[in-house]
Amino acid sequence: xxxxxxxxxxxxxxxxxxxxxxxxxxxxxxxxxxxxxxxxxxxxxxxxxxxxxxxxxxxxxxxxxxxxxxxxxxxxxxxxxxxxxxxxxxxxxxxxxxxxxxxxxxxxxxxxxxxxxxxxxxxxxxxxxxxxxxxxxxxxxxxxxxxxxxxxxxxxxxxxxxxxxxxxxxxxxxxxxxxxxxxxxxxxxxxxxxxxxxxxxxxxxx
Amino acid sequence: xxxxxxxxxxxxxxxxxxxxxxxxxxxxxxxxxxxxxxxxxxxxxxxxxxxxxxxxxxxxxxxxxxxxxxxxxxxxxxxxxxxxxxxxxxxxxxxxxxxxxxxxxxxxxxxxxxxxxxxxxxxxxxxxxxxxxxxxxxxxxxxxxxxxxxxxxxxxxxxxxxxxxxxxxxxxxxxxxxxxxxxxxxxxxxxxxxxxxxxxxxxxxxxxxxxxxxxxxxxx
Numbered sequence: 001x002x003x004x005x006x007x008x009x010x011x012x013x014x015x016x017x018x019x020x021x022x023x024x025x026x027x028x029x030x031x032x033x034x035x036x037x038x039x040x041x042x043x044x045x046x047x048x049x050x051x052x053x054x055x056x057x058x059x060x061x062x063x064x065x066x067x068x069x070x071x072x073x074x075x076x077x078x079x080x081x082x083x084x085x086x087x088x089x090x091x092x093x094x095x096x097x098x099x100x101x102x103x104x105x106x107x108x109x110x111x112x113x114x115x116x117x118x119x120x121x122x123x124x125x126x127x128x129x130x131x132x133x134x135x136x137x138x139x140x141x142x143x144x145x146x147x148x149x150x151x152x153x154x155x156x157x158x159x160x161x162x163x164x165x166x167x168x169x170x171x172x173x174x175x176x177x178x179x180x181x182x183x184x185x186x187x188x189x190x191x192x193x194x195x196x197x198x199x200x201x202x203x204x205x206x
Numbered sequence: 207x208x209x210x211x212x213x214x215x216x217x218x219x220x221x222x223x224x225x226x227x228x229x230x231x232x233x234x235x236x237x238x239x240x241x242x243x244x245x246x247x248x249x250x251x252x253x254x255x256x257x258x259x260x261x262x263x264x265x266x267x268x269x270x271x272x273x274x275x276x277x278x279x280x281x282x283x284x285x286x287x288x289x290x291x292x293x294x295x296x297x298x299x300x301x302x303x304x305x306x307x308x309x310x311x312x313x314x315x316x317x318x319x320x321x322x323x324x325x326x327x328x329x330x331x332x333x334x335x336x337x338x339x340x341x342x343x344x345x346x347x348x349x350x351x352x353x354x355x356x357x358x359x360x361x362x363x364x365x366x367x368x369x370x371x372x373x374x375x376x377x378x379x380x381x382x383x384x385x386x387x388x389x390x391x392x393x394x395x396x397x398x399x400x401x402x403x404x405x406x407x408x409x410x411x412x413x414x415x416x417x418x419x420x421x422x423x424x425x426x
Contacts, residue, residue: 068217
């Protein structure tokens with residue numbers, strides 16, 4: 001159904017060319033929003049939408065953008081989109097907007113966006129850029145969800161706010177790992193994910 | 207004819223046009239959505255006040271329930287106190303605002319008619335750490351405040367302290383802080399103390415009544 005190139009554009013960033021664990025982009029927000037699963041999920045979705053949309057817009061404009069101010073043009077596009085999304089969320093999904101609070105605005109500074117706009121959207125057509133944006137956004141979301149899953153499970157004994165570790169365990173001396181709630185643990189977990197990812201992919205390459 | 211996209215004039219005009227388009231777009235969207243956002247902010251405030259009053263609004267329309275329960279607003283300088291009637295009992299709701307670790311925190315403190323016993327409390331925050339400081343909005347932390355007294359035995363307003371378990375407050379009642387969120391917890395403590403001091407005028411009105419003193423003594 002999809003050509004090989006299209007498949008690579010969409011699915012490559014999910015694994016072999018993942019923006020977080022291979023290109024090491026967007027780490028700051030990965031540390032900030034992964035204490036619990038729910039904000040991580042919403043952040044993943046928000047980034048996916050904004051990367052895809054800004055990729056399409058920049059791709060459509062790519063032949064008219066003056067080279068010397070292209071980074072500024074890209075920034076303006078991203079900033080305008082993020083502002084729009086946060087205004088719309090505040091009007092129609094106030095609770096979600098409150099939960100994401102500052103991180104929503106900080107999507108502007110997510111390196112994945114600038115990276116994709118500069119490396120892909122400036123030289124490819126709108127359809128490929130859309131797929132590239134979706135792929136990279138989802139690749140980012142997957143890592144966020146993996147890290148948030150481990151942190152919320154071990155740090156609070158919960159998943160999506162529901163208690164999953166039974167009281168029985170606490171009665172017999174099990175304790176939540178407070179370390180998991182610290183940003184440092186997110187970095188270490190991202191490191192572990194990178195380690196696992198590399199060792200699996202290296203084996204395949206050999 | 208192909209445009210020279212590298213000329214100074216083109217760059218200048220392109221930037222100017224782009225900025226104007228984006229500015230107009232954002233201004234229009236902001237204007238169009240403003241009434242809806244204001245309504246959301248008001249609704250959120252009403253829900254929080256209902257939360258402080260421990261009213262379950264999940265079944266009905268929060269705005270309507272609010273209109274029925276909260277029927278008066280007292281003004282003291284720039285401070286407002288909401289008066290609610292809950293099953294025939296008067297409750298006072300005091301808006302609070304303070305500072306957490308990363309940003310502002312706020313809340314609503316519902317007091318019984320004696321202006322001493324805490325009936326319920328609700329907190330909100332802008333950007334506290336999820337799983338740590340953000341826990342101030344959760345029920346286990348808020349429930350601790352219920353039934354606490356903001357006055358000491360002499361009837362002076364001393365607020366309720368938020369302290370690490372093991373520590374002991376001198377001359378005031380206390381609740382346990384959230385472990386791992388020391389700064390947010392002490393932010394809540396400071397917020398209560400500072401805001402209650404600002405409500406002095408409201409709180410002192412009935413503080414000399416005998417009933418008040420008796421009530422405090424019977425608690426100790």
